[in-house]
Amino acid sequence: MSSYKIATKCIQSGYKPKNGEPRILPICQSTTFKYDSSEDLAQLFDLTKAGHMYTRISNPTVSAVEEKITDLEGGVGAMCTSSGQAASFISVLNICKAGDNIVALINIYGGTVNLFAVTLKQMGIETRFISSQMSEEEIHSNFDDRTRLVFGETLANPSLDILDFEKFVAIAHSHKVPIIVDNSFATPILCRPFEYGVDIVTHSTSKYMDGHASVVGGVIVDSGNFDWTIDGKYPELTTPDDSYHGLIYTEAFGKAAYITKARTQLMRDLGSTPQPMSAFLLNLGLETLHLRIVRHSENALKVAQFLENQDCIESVNYPGLESSIYHSLAQKYLKDGMSSGVVSFVIKGGRERATKFMDSLELAALVVHVADARTSVLHPASTTHRQLSDKQLEAAGISPGFVRLSVGIEDSDDIINDLSQALKKSSK
Numbered sequence: 001m002s003s004y005k006i007a008t009k010c011i012q013s014g015y016k017p018k019n020g021e022p023r024i025l026p027i028c029q030s031t032t033f034k035y036d037s038s039e040d041l042a043q044l045f046d047l048t049k050a051g052h053m054y055t056r057i058s059n060p061t062v063s064a065v066e067e068k069i070t071d072l073e074g075g076v077g078a079m080c081t082s083s084g085q086a087a088s089f090i091s092v093l094n095i096c097k098a099g100d101n102i103v104a105l106i107n108i109y110g111g112t113v114n115l116f117a118v119t120l121k122q123m124g125i126e127t128r129f130i131s132s133q134m135s136e137e138e139i140h141s142n143f144d145d146r147t148r149l150v151f152g153e154t155l156a157n158p159s160l161d162i163l164d165f166e167k168f169v170a171i172a173h174s175h176k177v178p179i180i181v182d183n184s185f186a187t188p189i190l191c192r193p194f195e196y197g198v199d200i201v202t203h204s205t206s207k208y209m210d211g212h213a214s215v216v217g218g219v220i221v222d223s224g225n226f227d228w229t230i231d232g233k234y235p236e237l238t239t240p241d242d243s244y245h246g247l248i249y250t251e252a253f254g255k256a257a258y259i260t261k262a263r264t265q266l267m268r269d270l271g272s273t274p275q276p277m278s279a280f281l282l283n284l285g286l287e288t289l290h291l292r293i294v295r296h297s298e299n300a301l302k303v304a305q306f307l308e309n310q311d312c313i314e315s316v317n318y319p320g321l322e323s324s325i326y327h328s329l330a331q332k333y334l335k336d337g338m339s340s341g342v343v344s345f346v347i348k349g350g351r352e353r354a355t356k357f358m359d360s361l362e363l364a365a366l367v368v369h370v371a372d373a374r375t376s377v378l379h380p381a382s383t384t385h386r387q388l389s390d391k392q393l394e395a396a397g398i399s400p401g402f403v404r405l406s407v408g409i410e411d412s413d414d415i416i417n418d419l420s421q422a423l424k425k426s427s428k
């Protein structure tokens with residue numbers, strides 16, 4: 001890890017050109033790499049020598065971005081993936097097999113809930129969902145000797161709940177299992193979960209890390225802190241891998257055992273690889289992450305405060321607001337209490353007025369994406385949850401007037417003026 005401050009890491013970490021080399025990270029658009037002797041190649045295949053051989057497994061452009069993200073999170077290694085979904089999947093599959101179970105917070109991203117509750121279940125891996133409202137006793141009762149990990153989100157999408165790291169890290173470690181945290185919404189600028197004892201971090205880099213809604217991608221970062229040799233619980237890391245002539249990951253790679261296995265075994269076999277061009281674009285996004293996330297947070301707080309003062313708004317959910325039940329956890333775990341750019345609120349008048357309001361917006365765009373430079377808006381009742389009746393929506397915890405706003409980095413006056421005119425128009 002470099003000793004630079006986080007803003008410097010955003011710009012300088014990763015690619016370091018040598019004498020006469022390109023100043024900017026080159027896009028190595030090559031599937032494969034040339035070696036002088038078969039002995040050189042053999043050593044790569046045996047994992048006794050580091051180097052690139054085939055872009056499904058590693059590529060210099062992608063590696064440079066992985067090094068930057070490793071440095072930003074403060075870990076020992078990272079692996080980029082073709083999407084956030086692939087990152088979540090591989091992060092779990094790396095230490096789970098049929099017959100095992102995992103414990104996950106219920107408020108995680110809907111796509112991750114589907115992955116865990118449906119697809120992993122079909123593979124024989126059971127997910128036990130818990131919530132922070134449960135008593136500790138109830139939470140502990142979900143663990144048994146086949147439980148392999150705990151999974152949560154720093155700043156949950158879309159509920160904006162903040163994970164109480166102290167509590168859930170202690171719970172996971174008391175059962176001798178690692179805790180994996182999806183840090184997409186907070187980014188390492190606002191929160192570095194490893195500093196609170198989290199073992200593995202994942203991201204959908206499609207969100208703030210890229211920040212321009214231009215590339216879908218994901219990443220897994222390893223803290224290097226979890227002891228995989230604990231009680232023989234993780235044999236896939238501590239006993240010989242037949243697909244590498246009996247190599248033992250913890251012995252060969254020490255602190256980087258988990259992330260090395262994720263690449264050399266699962267990325268090799270599954271091939272959810274990011275393209276070099278995508279890594280180049282992600283790197284450009286990362287170079288301004290420290291500036292953007294502050295502006296997103298400042299704008300979102302102003303928008304949340306504006307909305308809170310409107311009579312036609314029933315409730316506003318944003319951890320940066322003092323009225324939020326997560327305000328104190330935001331102050332505790334997020335840098336200066338900055339709570340990123342997503343704000344949700346309920347407009348009085350239900351589905352009809354919410355739809356009218358959104359159709360009246362001029363600056364904010366209707367898209368199925370959050371967390372990029374442009375202000376955007378999503379109405380679950382008429383889009384992602386459109387098949388549900390008002391009654392079913394309520395059961396799912398989504399009020400018909402519920403709107404999710406992803407506040408961009410435009411001038412906050414223009415964003416607020418747009419919301420204001422649309423609220424007026426929708427009242428008629």
Ligand SMILES: *Cc1c(COP(=O)(O)O)cnc(C)c1O
Nearest residue numbers: 083084085109157184204206217
């Ligand atoms: C979007 C998202 C994902 C899924 O990422 P993709 O890049 O869309 O595959 C996972 N977790 C969170 C918190 C997200 O917001």
